[in-house]
Amino acid sequence: VRAPLGAAVDEEPAAAAVAAARVLESLGHEVVEAVPAWDDESLASSWSTFASGTCRHLVRVLERLHGRPVNPEELEPATRAWLIDRPPVALVDYLEAAERLWALGRRIQTGWGRDDVLLTPTLTRLPARVGGMQAQAGVTDDAGRFSAFVRVWNITGQPAVSVPFAETGAGVPVGVQLVGAHGCDDVLLGLAGQLEAAAGWKP
DSSP: OOOGGGOOOOHHHHHHHHHHHHHHHHTTOOOOOOOOSOOOTTHHHHHHHHHHHHHHHHHHHHHHHHTSOOOGGGSOHHHHIIIIISOOOOHHHHHHHHHHHHHHHHHHHTTOOTTOOEEEESSSSOOOOTTSSOOOSSSOHHHHHHTTTTTHHHHHOOOEEEEEEEEOTTOOEEEEEEEOOTTOHHHHHHHHHHHHHHHTOOO
8 A cells, every 4th residue: 555656545446445455354365564665766757758759759650550640739739739839858867767667577576476467556546537637738746646557557557457346425436456477368267256246246
């Protein structure tokens, strides 16, 4: 329940993860508390640089696929400000950021066995109300805090799944996240099915 870089985790998502751990333990799984080596002070800046360069590339790909330039007026203001109006990311900065992210990914996966699955809250807070979060250009602090538990797996490429597990008193679903080793989607999906069944959720 401790998010990367000390991002705050609200009580209800944390409680859902702890309860899910107890359920898995009752099903016969060995459950231990541990934190991956995911703290890296360069993560936010590296991700911002890498994502900016990658998304600009996707704009070019879309232009090739559709055979015409992207019309900036058809983009949401935050997307346009991030990917069109800003200066391009320098190639050397993009490669340096990618190298830092790949190194972080290798550190996180060191010693991760085939049958090891990480359990976390899905989000650090409850889902936002419609209109409760305003889109902004780039990788913002709000977005980084909201997605602290999930964005790391975009770097490592590991399979991850969010399982509906609990509800607030107002009926808001609270998910927990399971993360598996590379290529172990079968282990992950099997465990997710057990947890979902134990929580009483129907597909």
